[in-house]
Amino acid sequence: MKTLGKIALAVLGLLMAAVWLVILRLKDVPPVALVTYGAVLVAFLGGVLWPGRLGRRRALLFLGVPAGLGTLALYFAVVFYVTDAPVLLGAVAVACLLAALAGGVRRGRGGAGPSRRALLTGGAGILLGALAGLSTGPVARHRSEIEARWRRETQAALRAPGGRRPVADGRVRVFPLHVGDTVVPYGQFYGGLDGWEGLPGYVRTLVDKAQITVPVHAYLIDHPRHGLMLVDTGVNGAQAHDHDGYYRHNLASRLLTERNEYRLTPEQDLRVRVARLGYDLKDVTTVFLTHVHEDHAGGLRHLAHARVVLDRRDWEQGTLYAHTFEEVQDALVFPAYGSGPFHAFPESHDHFGDGSVVLLPTPGHSPGHLCVALRMDGGTALFLGDTLYTLPHLAVGQVRQMTVGGQATADQLKAAERVRRTLAADPAMAPLFAHDNTAYQTEAVATAFREGLPEADGFRRLRDHLGGVLTPDWRLRPGHAPAFAPGEGVGRVEFR
Numbered sequence: 001m002k003t004l005g006k007i008a009l010a011v012l013g014l015l016m017a018a019v020w021l022v023i024l025r026l027k028d029v030p031p032v033a034l035v036t037y038g039a040v041l042v043a044f045l046g047g048v049l050w051p052g053r054l055g056r057r058r059a060l061l062f063l064g065v066p067a068g069l070g071t072l073a074l075y076f077a078v079v080f081y082v083t084d085a086p087v088l089l090g091a092v093a094v095a096c097l098l099a100a101l102a103g104g105v106r107r108g109r110g111g112a113g114p115s116r117r118a119l120l121t122g123g124a125g126i127l128l129g130a131l132a133g134l135s136t137g138p139v140a141r142h143r144s145e146i147e148a149r150w151r152r153e154t155q156a157a158l159r160a161p162g163g164r165r166p167v168a169d170g171r172v173r174v175f176p177l178h179v180g181d182t183v184v185p186y187g188q189f190y191g192g193l194d195g196w197e198g199l200p201g202y203v204r205t206l207v208d209k210a211q212i213t214v215p216v217h218a219y220l221i222d223h224p225r226h227g228l229m230l231v232d233t234g235v236n237g238a239q240a241h242d243h244d245g246y247y248r249h250n251l252a253s254r255l256l257t258e259r260n261e262y263r264l265t266p267e268q269d270l271r272v273r274v275a276r277l278g279y280d281l282k283d284v285t286t287v288f289l290t291h292v293h294e295d296h297a298g299g300l301r302h303l304a305h306a307r308v309v310l311d312r313r314d315w316e317q318g319t320l321y322a323h324t325f326e327e328v329q330d331a332l333v334f335p336a337y338g339s340g341p342f343h344a345f346p347e348s349h350d351h352f353g354d355g356s357v358v359l360l361p362t363p364g365h366s367p368g369h370l371c372v373a374l375r376m377d378g379g380t381a382l383f384l385g386d387t388l389y390t391l392p393h394l395a396v397g398q399v400r401q402m403t404v405g406g407q408a409t410a411d412q413l414k415a416a417e418r419v420r421r422t423l424a425a426d427p428a429m430a431p432l433f434a435h436d437n438t439a440y441q442t443e444a445v446a447t448a449f450r451e452g453l454p455e456a457d458g459f460r461r462l463r464d465h466l467g468g469v470l471t472p473d474w475r476l477r478p479g480h481a482p483a484f485a486p487g488e489g490v491g492r493v494e495f496r
């Protein structure tokens with residue numbers, strides 16, 4: 001029986017060690033450190049369960065100390081976040097007090113008073129408890145310092161000289177805004193045809209270290225009748241620079257999320273981008289949110305005064321972090337999709353009733369994803385959100401992003417097909433993507449929308465660029481198929 005118990009304990013111990021080691025591997029701890037640490041853990045477990053000549057006490061001391069210190073070191077190196085400080089101190093304080101109490105009770109039963117050791121342990125417990133309480137202040141200060149630094153940096157960027165002056169000439173203008181970057185597994189972005197689908201796909205997002213950085217694009221619309229509007233809002237400073245704090249992660253969820261998933265420079269902040277174009281974010285009246293994902297909704301915290309238009313299904317089934325919507329949750333508008341067909345789409349929502357902005361349901365990437373068609377002089381801008389990440393993704397038979405699986409994948413493909421048929425039906429329509437990392441965005445779109453006015457000529461050039469990348473039956477031409485190129489840390493995408 002005793003042996004059986006030991007075996008059970010050993011298996012449990014090894015299992016816990018294995019889980020911890022896997023998590024550390026996900027966090028990119030060097031293999032040498034992991035192997036050494038794993039060996040110490042196994043030796044420690046063996047020494048405690050089968051003490052042999054060494055004796056249990058010595059085994060605890062010689063192997064337990066390095067195992068414990070190693071665990072602490074790795075925890076502090078890869079998992080620790082500043083709000084843990086009071087929690088850790090408090091936990092050790094409680095452990096000390098309990099130990100002191102147990103010691104005191106044992107001696108009390110024998111008729112003696114508390115031992116010196118019990119008094120010392122109890123005293124340490126009280127001291128650590130006090131420290132835990134005192135540490136909450138500095139911890140809160142540390143977080144507000146991060147926020148204050150970001151505020152200073154964005155304020156400085158706002159005041160920097162230069163930038164454009166707005167022109168009020170009654171024309172519809174659109175400005176692409178590069179509002180941050182996100183680090184994603186290459187397969188999540190381009191591997192939909194290589195098994196990145198459903199639950200296995202999500203597991204791979206955790207373990208696959210072939211990562212790339214992709215841009216996050218939002219779009220500013222200056223409309224003579226409907227005012228200043230946005231399609232999506234990008235990433236905010238706290239998501240990028242106080243990730244664990246912003247997402248209120250606990251120990252467990254922090255272990256499984258990527259702390260460095262968002263990048264944002266002060267110049268990329270939504271408020272700064274909009275100000276450099278001569279506008280004030282406070283004048284934005286309407287935000288069209290293609291979907292509720294975090295890299296599209298981060299800027300909402302600066303848009304408390306705006307109406308936010310998004311699909312009801314996304315709001316009810318798709319939101320992961322409700323506090324991203326805290327500032328706007330009372331100003332949500334859900335489209336009814338009762339405006340009849342729009343090219344290949346059987347249903348649409350003519351938002352203002354004048355045909356200027358038409359919303360198109362494209363569920364799949366999220367339960368209620370939508371696209372936005374904006375009529376401009378000379379053509380139509382079609383904002384695709386994440387229905388298709390980039391221009392090459394229009395070749396869905398060759399390049400596909402990760403999909404949720406099941407019905408969502410079928411919906412996603414149906415949406416992509418409707419987008420393609422709509423583009424085919426209107427040669428003066430140009431797709432605008434949320435994460436395009438090709439020359440289409442950096443050269444063609446950037447040039448056509450430099451002053452916000454592509455006009456007929458600009459739309460024609462964008463479609464020419466599209467025609468240079470894709471054949472009329474939506475196949476990629478040579479030189480445009482994405483491939484992963486490993487790099488230092490984060491890799492790159494090459495087009496071959």
Ligand SMILES: [Zn+2]
Nearest residue numbers: 293295386434
């Ligand atoms: Zn996105």
